[in-house]
Amino acid sequence: MKSLTTYGTLLGLILLYWLTRLIALDSLAFFIDEANHxxxxxxxxxxxxxxxxxxxxxxxxxxMAAFWPFNAGVWLPRASVVLVTTxxxxxxxxxxxxxISLRAAIIAGLLYTFLPLTFFFERMALAxxxxxxxxxxxxxxxxxxxSLHDSVTPLxxxxxxxxxxxxxxxxxxxxxxxxxxxxFLGIPAAAAIILFKPAExxxxxxLVVVMYAGCFxxxxxxxxxxxxxxxxxxxxxxxxxxxxxxxxxxxxxxxxAGLTVMNHAASFIPFPIWLIILIGIAVxxxxxxxxxxxxxxxxAATVAALMGRTSPAYLQSRFLxxxxxMIAIAAGAGLAYLAAKWKPIWLAVGGVALLGSGFVFAWxxxxxxxxxxxxxxxxxxxxxxxxxxxxxxxxxxxxxARDEPATLVTLxxxxxxxxxxxLLGRIDKVTxxxxxxxxxxxxxxxxxxxxxxxxDLAAMNLTLTEIARYPRPGGESALVVYRVAPPPSPLx
Numbered sequence: 001m002k003s004l005t006t007y008g009t010l011l012g013l014i015l016l017y018w019l020t021r022l023i024a025l026d027s028l029a030f031f032i033d034e035a036n037h038x039x040x041x042x043x044x045x046x047x048x049x050x051x052x053x054x055x056x057x058x059x060x061x062x063x064m065a066a067f068w069p070f071n072a073g074v075w076l077p078r079a080s081v082v083l084v085t086t087x088x089x090x091x092x093x094x095x096x097x098x099x100i101s102l103r104a105a106i107i108a109g110l111l112y113t114f115l116p117l118t119f120f121f122e123r124m125a126l127a128x129x130x131x132x133x134x135x136x137x138x139x140x141x142x143x144x145x146x147s148l149h150d151s152v153t154p155l156x157x158x159x160x161x162x163x164x165x166x167x168x169x170x171x172x173x174x175x176x177x178x179x180x181x182x183x184f185l186g187i188p189a190a191a192a193i194i195l196f197k198p199a200e201x202x203x204x205x206x207l208v209v210v211m212y213a214g215c216f217x218x219x220x221x222x223x224x225x226x227x228x229x230x231x232x233x234x235x236x237x238x239x240x241x242x243x244x245x246x247x248x249x250x251x252x253x254x255x256x257a258g259l260t261v262m263n264h265a266a267s268f269i270p271f272p273i274w275l276i277i278l279i280g281i282a283v284x285x286x287x288x289x290x291x292x293x294x295x296x297x298x299x300a301a302t303v304a305a306l307m308g309r310t311s312p313a314y315l316q317s318r319f320l321x322x323x324x325x326m327i328a329i330a331a332g333a334g335l336a337y338l339a340a341k342w343k344p345i346w347l348a349v350g351g352v353a354l355l356g357s358g359f360v361f362a363w364x365x366x367x368x369x370x371x372x373x374x375x376x377x378x379x380x381x382x383x384x385x386x387x388x389x390x391x392x393x394x395x396x397x398x399x400x401a402r403d404e405p406a407t408l409v410t411l412x413x414x415x416x417x418x419x420x421x422x423l424l425g426r427i428d429k430v431t432x433x434x435x436x437x438x439x440x441x442x443x444x445x446x447x448x449x450x451x452x453x454x455x456d457l458a459a460m461n462l463t464l465t466e467i468a469r470y471p472r473p474g475g476e477s478a479l480v481v482y483r484v485a486p487p488p489s490p491l492x
Contacts, residue, residue: 006097006102009102009106010090010093010094010097010105010109013089013093013105013106013109013110013113014086014089014090014093014109016113017086017089017109017112017113018082018086020113020114020119020362021082021085021086021119021122021123022079022082023366024365024366024367025074025075025078025079025082025123026074026075026078027365027366027367027369028123028124028365028369028382028383029382029383029388029389029390029392029393030073030074030389030392030393030418030421030422031124031126031381031382031387031388031389032387032388032389032414032417032418033126033387034074034077034078034124034125034126034389034421035389035414035417035418035420035421036414036417037052037057037060037061037064037077037125037126037127038064038069038073038077038125038417038420038421039413039417039420040052040061041061041062041064041065041069041077042065042069042070044061044062044065045065045068045070049062049065049229050226050229050230053226053234054234056178056179056180056234057127057177057178057179058176058177058226059127059130059173059176059177060081060125060126060127060129060130060177063080063081063084063130064076064077064080064125066080067080069424070424070425071424071425072424072425073420073421073422073423073424073425074421074422077125078123078124078125080125081122081123081124081125081126081129081130082122082123084129084130084133085118085122085129085130085132085133087133087137088130088132088133088134088135088136088137088325089109089112089113089133089136091133091136091137091139091140091325092108092109092112092136092139092140092325092328092329093105093108093109094140094143095136095139095140095142095143095291095295095325095329096108096109096328096329096332096333098143098144098147099143099146099147099291100288100289100291100292100329100332100333100336101333101336103336103339103340104329104332104333104335104336105332106332107280107331107332107335107336107339108328108329108331108332108333109328109332110351110354110355111273111277111327111328111331111332111354111355112324112325112328114355114358114359114361114362115268115269115273115324115327115328115358116267116268116269116270116273116357116358116361116362117265117268117269117317117320117321117324118132118321118324119358119361119362119365120268120361120365120372120374121317121318121321122321123365126318127177127178128178128318128319128321128322129318129321130177131174131177131178131181131321131322132321132322132323132324132325134170134171134173134174134177134181135170135174135181135184135187135322135325135326136325137166137167137170137173138167138170138171138174138184138187139187139295139298139325139326139329141163141164141166141167141170141211142163142167142187142188142191142195142207142211143291144163145160145163145164145167145203145207146191146195146196146203146207148160148163155202155203155206156206160203160206160207160210161210164206164207164210164211164214165210165211165213165214166214167188167207167211167214168188168210168211168212168213168214168215168216168217168218169214169215169218171184171185171187171188171211171214171215171219172214172215172218172219172222175219176219176222178322179234180310180319181322183302183305183306184298184302184322185215186298186301186302187298188207188208188211188212189208190294190297190298190301191204191207191208191294192204192205192207192208194290194293194294194297195290195291195293195294196290197290244311250308253307253308253311253312254307254308256312257306257307257308257310257311257312257315258307259312260312260315261303261306261307261315261320263375264315264316264317264320264375264378265320267317267373267374267375267378268317268320270357270361270373271357272353272354272357273354273357273358276331276335276350276353276354277327277331279334279335279338280330280331280332280333280334280335280338281296281327281330281331281334282334283333283334283335283337283338284296284330284331284333284334284337285334286334287334287337288330288333288334288337291329291333292329292330292333292334295326295329295330295333296326296330298326299323299326299327299330302323303323306319316377317375317377317378335350335354338350361373369383370383370390370473379474383472383473383474384472384473384474384476384477385472385476385477386449386452386477387414388472389418389421389422390470390472390473391449391470391471391472391477391478391479392415392418392419392421392422392479393422394470395408395419395447395468395470395479395481396408396419396422396423396430397422398468399430399445400423400426400429400430403429404429405429405430406429406430406431406444406445407430407431407432407433407443407444407445408430408431408432408433408444408445408447409432409433409434409435409439409441409444409445409446409447410432410433410434410435410447410449411434411435411448411449411453411456411457412434412449412453413434415432415434415447415449416432416433416434419432419447420432441462441484442484442486444484445467445481445482445483446462446464446481446482446483446484447479447480447481447482448479448480448482449477449478449479450477450478450479450480451477452477462482462484462485463484463485464482464483464484464485465482465483465485466480466481466482467481467482467483468480468481469481
């Protein structure tokens with residue numbers, strides 16, 4: 001009965017998480033990277049499956065392609081991501097429950113669910129969104145391996161080999177999700193050093209050998225196939241561009257990158273959540289034992305690698321959700337210890353303090369996403385600036401509502417991709433195209449993203465009639481719909 005109650009509790013946490021992610025899943029407009037990933041997913045069905053590999057991200061595109069991405073634009077890719085991130089939460093809960101306690105797992109699950117960092121990005125179809133589940137999966141496999149009692153003989157058993165090899169496969173999946181996840185290759189070594197006692201060195205060595213073998217034997221052939229198929233660098237050139245830091249530049253690099261990461265974290269882990277998390281991690285280091293030390297060490301080392309190697313110009317807040325499982329586990333371990341000492345009234349107060357601002361963020365994300373408190377750069381990318389999908393959504397809705405044939409022409413592929421996100425499944429009358437030199441603009445609607453496209457539009461020297469204007473939230477950019485006057489007829 002106790003086991004049934006335990007698993008019922010964990011299942012309830014997963015269902016709560018699923019509910020928070022699927023409510024109003026399309027409330028935020030389609031971000032340009034999401035539309036690009038969806039475009040690549042459709043290319044998979046044209047026998048071009050590896051185009052995304054040149055940007056160092058591939059697995060999310062192949063995953064979206066599996067859901068036949070031709071009949072639903074925005075909801076389908078985001079829902080497919082939620083399926084993966086739900087598995088990531090389950091791995092986080094399983095690790096915490098198995099190696100720490102049920103109370104810690106409950107706290108970690110609630111924190112993960114209502115953390116603005118995870119809520120915002122896990123409802124978007126981004127490569128970053130599915131990185132955390134595979135890192136959490138690697139941690140879970142280590143927990144399963146570790147929990148097989150040392151008295152089991154012989155040392156090498158099917159169960160131990162299976163879980164270690166599966167952990168290596170999870171690392172491969174993390175790397176194919178995004179090439180920057182190479183920094184998590186140190187997880188098996190950290191587990192061997194921190195999680196196991198010195199007397200358990202044989203088990204630790206078995207974990208390291210099998211886990212790295214499992215990673216290499218799946219990563220190397222997969223990378224070879226992708227490379228042979230025409231992708232020369234698998235995103236390594238782009239990774240090198242973003243991490244060009246010399247030893248002399250390192251102090252300034254750490255300072256600027258650290259400030260950038262802190263600014264992003266302060267926005268997506270708002271007060272008092274960040275303070276409670278820090279308290280939880282501190283207590284976990286004090287009282288949490290080897291599992292808490294292991295997870296915290298991985299968190300600290302990988303964040304340090306991010307700040308030490310990634311140029312601040314390329315540091316985006318969407319790089320941070322991959323660390324959420326470790327944050328939740330470590331904080332959950334410490335807060336569970338404190339919760340065991342608190343009276344019910346203080347538990348209630350602490351729960352409200354921990355989850356209150358996260359719930360408010362989620363409510364706004366469901367109902368008024370344009371009012372979310374985001375860093376200025378993120379607000380520009382996702383809401384007010386040209387990378388956002390606002391304007392495209394409204395134009396598509398209005399044109400579809402007319403129930404008349406129409407062709408929407410944009411000046412760049414990104415515009416066409418975002419229109420496709422709102423037109424898929426309804427292209428019998430309305431289609432979107434990217435402008436090509438020499439293309440006839442007769443009887444089409446030319447959609448200009450101002451101010452981004454203003455200079456290019458002026459160079460085209462067209463006679464235009466403005467049909468409608470769709471300002472984005474804040475009014476700093478807009479989409480303008482024009483009808484192009486036909487060129488004058490040549491003289492007889």
